[in-house]
Amino acid sequence: MALMDISIIPLGTGSTSLSKYIADIEKYLIEKNIPHALTDMGTIIEGDVDTLLKIARELHEIPFKAGAKRVYMAIKIDDRRDKETHLGEKVKRVKSKL
Amino acid sequence: MALMDISIIPLGTGSTSLSKYIADIEKYLIEKNIPHALTDMGTIIEGDVDTLLKIARELHEIPFKAGAKRVYMAIKIDDRRDKETHLGEKVKRVKSKL
Amino acid sequence: MALMDISIIPLGTGSTSLSKYIADIEKYLIEKNIPHALTDMGTIIEGDVDTLLKIARELHEIPFKAGAKRVYMAIKIDDRRDKETHLGEKVKRVKSKL
Amino acid sequence: MALMDISIIPLGTGSTSLSKYIADIEKYLIEKNIPHALTDMGTIIEGDVDTLLKIARELHEIPFKAGAKRVYMAIKIDDRRDKETHLGEKVKRVKSKL
Numbered sequence: 001m002a003l004m005d006i007s008i009i010p011l012g013t014g015s016t017s018l019s020k021y022i023a024d025i026e027k028y029l030i031e032k033n034i035p036h037a038l039t040d041m042g043t044i045i046e047g048d049v050d051t052l053l054k055i056a057r058e059l060h061e062i063p064f065k066a067g068a069k070r071v072y073m074a075i076k077i078d079d080r081r082d083k084e085t086h087l088g089e090k091v092k093r094v095k096s097k098l
Numbered sequence: 099m100a101l102m103d104i105s106i107i108p109l110g111t112g113s114t115s116l117s118k119y120i121a122d123i124e125k126y127l128i129e130k131n132i133p134h135a136l137t138d139m140g141t142i143i144e145g146d147v148d149t150l151l152k153i154a155r156e157l158h159e160i161p162f163k164a165g166a167k168r169v170y171m172a173i174k175i176d177d178r179r180d181k182e183t184h185l186g187e188k189v190k191r192v193k194s195k196l
Numbered sequence: 197m198a199l200m201d202i203s204i205i206p207l208g209t210g211s212t213s214l215s216k217y218i219a220d221i222e223k224y225l226i227e228k229n230i231p232h233a234l235t236d237m238g239t240i241i242e243g244d245v246d247t248l249l250k251i252a253r254e255l256h257e258i259p260f261k262a263g264a265k266r267v268y269m270a271i272k273i274d275d276r277r278d279k280e281t282h283l284g285e286k287v288k289r290v291k292s293k294l
Numbered sequence: 295m296a297l298m299d300i301s302i303i304p305l306g307t308g309s310t311s312l313s314k315y316i317a318d319i320e321k322y323l324i325e326k327n328i329p330h331a332l333t334d335m336g337t338i339i340e341g342d343v344d345t346l347l348k349i350a351r352e353l354h355e356i357p358f359k360a361g362a363k364r365v366y367m368a369i370k371i372d373d374r375r376d377k378e379t380h381l382g383e384k385v386k387r388v389k390s391k392l
Contacts, residue, residue, distance in 0.1 A: 013306060019192050022188075023193075044137060057245065060273070060275070072275075073271075075269075076140075076270050077268070078268050094121050110210060115208070116207065147351065151350060155343065173370075179364065234385050237370060285334070286334040
């Protein structure tokens, strides 16, 4: 299991507000029952790498469907094969060391 | 006010676990009373850009003090000058549009 | 056509040098004839988004095959649908405006 | 010495073309004689971390001066203390292993 942090940013939209695009992405993740956490700077999704990149592909298309002509996507994937990783566990491990 | 997402990754440490390094960073932010939110993929910090980059500079040094010889830091800053931004507000705005 | 900047970083390897892992990735891209440019901070690859994410999936696996137990991958994709984009063209457009 | 990869993206500008903003950044770096390499996905700059973050601060302001109201900046810094790093050397080390 891996974790992906994904930010999807439509460019050249003419408005500084992007929350409607992010709401479309959030709706998609909720409808598909994909385990995730929305943060102020992106969305963190749990899954194996194959699944994560397929989801990234789907999410990337959402702003184009809403009219964007250019989309910038930033992804970070942390994939650890020696240990299971689930949403919330890394924060818990850090907090146990404070 | 801007938001910064920061990930600090020591390289070549010989262990796949990095939580003790992240705990050092979390301790620093708590001690200094810096408004932040720890996520599974990084830390989100609120402040003006001058302050945020000064904090990034301090955090970057922490793994070196703990013995790391190479550190990889990834920062994303979202700086909006037409509107105040605080921790938690972007998530709230998105959720109000669901 | 889109461009992808990809950095693949094995964690916990015990050595601060990562160039042999990056050489494996470079070899893969050369063998497969994938249009790309190696930089000091990553690799830039040209293609449509489907292809780019499939390549990312392949590259992500390479350090695991070489023994890594944890891999951190950072991707940025710039996808512009109103104009063709090819490797080298963005730099050229900027330089024409200097 | 460290290397920084920096991408500065004005949001909500109403145009999908960003090359004039990047040209402003490129001009600044040339005028100040800062060692750097422009790529299709960002700019790579060489320096110690203090200097790099000061430059990031300056570059971040450039699109605001040109009228942008929201700027998204993505930075990656690779800081290795056991070895000198200069622009072009990492690519050279990888190529020597092909």
